[in-house]
Amino acid sequence: MSVFTTVTPAELAVWLKGYSIGELVELKGIAAGITNTNYALTTTQGKYVLTLFETLQAHELPYYVNLMAHLAHHGIACAAPIANLRDAYIDRLAGKPTVLVSWLQGEPVESPNPAQCRAMGAMLARLHGAGASYAGHMANPRGPAWWSATAAELYAFMPEADGRQLRAEVAQQARHRFTQLPSGVVHADLFRDNVLMQGERIGGFIDFYYACNDVLIYDLAVTLNDWCARDDGEIDDERAAALCAGYQSVRALNAAERQAWSLMLRAAALRFWVSRLWDWHKPQAGELTWRKDPAVFQRILTCHQARTEAAGWLTG
Numbered sequence: 482m483s484v485f486t487t488v489t490p491a492e493l494a495v496w497l498k499g500y501s502i503g504e505l506v507e508l509k510g511i512a513a514g515i516t517n518t519n520y521a522l523t524t525t526q527g528k529y530v531l532t533l534f535e536t537l538q539a540h541e542l543p544y545y546v547n548l549m550a551h552l553a554h555h556g557i558a559c560a561a562p563i564a565n566l567r568d569a570y571i572d573r574l575a576g577k578p579t580v581l582v583s584w585l586q587g588e589p590v591e592s593p594n595p596a597q598c599r600a601m602g603a604m605l606a607r608l609h610g611a612g613a614s615y616a617g618h619m620a621n622p623r624g625p626a627w628w629s630a631t632a633a634e635l636y637a638f639m640p641e642a643d644g645r646q647l648r649a650e651v652a653q654q655a656r657h658r659f660t661q662l663p664s665g666v667v668h669a670d671l672f673r674d675n676v677l678m679q680g681e682r683i684g685g686f687i688d689f690y691y692a693c694n695d696v697l698i699y700d701l702a703v704t705l706n707d708w709c710a711r712d713d714g715e716i717d718d719e720r721a722a723a724l725c726a727g728y729q730s731v732r733a734l735n736a737a738e739r740q741a742w743s744l745m746l747r748a749a750a751l752r753f754w755v756s757r758l759w760d761w762h763k764p765q766a767g768e769l770t771w772r773k774d775p776a777v778f779q780r781i782l783t784c785h786q787a788r789t790e791a792a793g794w795l796t797g
């Protein structure tokens with residue numbers, strides 16, 4: 482249940498006078514989601530999602546919210562923020578910063594098929610294209626500096642062999658620099674639960690709160706590791722090839738990106754192995770987070786380390 486902050490219909494009806502989206506018809510808490518409070522909001526004009534931020538502060542939100550507005554303006558399927566009468570996207574309610582966004586059609590898919598992976602790849606590449614004209618800039622807060630510092634605090638909690646594997650991968654990644662690769666705005670967390678699908682169409686991307694500026698193929702690697710991995714950590718060739726073909730139908734990877742691809746898949750697995758290990762071993766007091774299984778990403782990393790032919794997915 483993810484309504485951490487309760488808002489009554491009466492409070493919301495008053496708050497809505499600050500917007501031009503009509504009168505309140507229905508207010509319903511959204512059960513999914515683990516970080517913020519989300520409400521489905523129906524007015525006489527349409528349907529929206531109201532997010533009350535439980536951890537991010539108002540001053541941290543503009544990069545993400547302006548990015549969503551920019552991408553929606555460019556036709557990318559994503560939640561579009563709605564401005565209030567003071568022309569601001571970020572507002573306040575019940576003591577929390579808020580953002581109101583358009584309601585997207587669709588549902589997350591648990592087991593995507595190749596056609597859905599293909600659609601996903603194409604929309605991701607379109608996001609990268611549209612992001613090129615976004616003026617905001619934010620370095621990746623979950624990049625190599627973060628994962629090396631975080632891993633250093635985790636070794637003591639890990640079985641020796643796992644710690645050795647983690648140390649070796651952190652060291653391996655540190656030997657490479659990717660500054661020559663095309664970079665720009667990345668979502669950086671496009672897991673299946675952050676994409677609403679309508680059959681084989683993308684209903685929209687949500688949850689932009691890890692978006693940042695980084696290497697573009699890192700985003701493709703993050704997406705592939707979640708959309709195309711089997712339970713044993715192996716990547717399903719058909720789904721992976723479809724995702725990459727969809728991406729390359731919009732933006733073809735260059736030679737340097739192809740060369741870096743295997744390492745990037747490992748970097749993307751490492752990032753989520755480390756964040757899940759951290760949440761597992763060091764849950765923060767009072768933090769509204771659920772622990773997800775770190776071993777999923779250890780298995781994916783192990784398979785990538787063993788595989789020499791990841792480039793095959795790029796050629797279909």
Ligand SMILES: Nc1ncnc2c1ncn2[C@@H]1O[C@H](COP(=O)(O)OP(=O)(O)OP(=O)(O)O)[C@@H](O)[C@H]1O
Pocket residue numbers: 483511513514515516517518519530532560582583584585586674687688
């Ligand atoms: N714009 C939208 N249109 C329709 N449904 C949405 C929209 N935004 C969010 N939802 C629904 O609300 C649920 C919770 O949203 P979300 O996953 O962003 O929660 P969160 O707690 O903010 O983030 P997270 O769980 O990733 O930490 C989603 O699973 C989705 O069903």
Ligand SMILES: N[C@@H](CCO)C(=O)O
Pocket residue numbers: 670672691753756757773
């Ligand atoms: N998508 C992440 C959680 C949010 O960053 C995970 O599954 O570990």
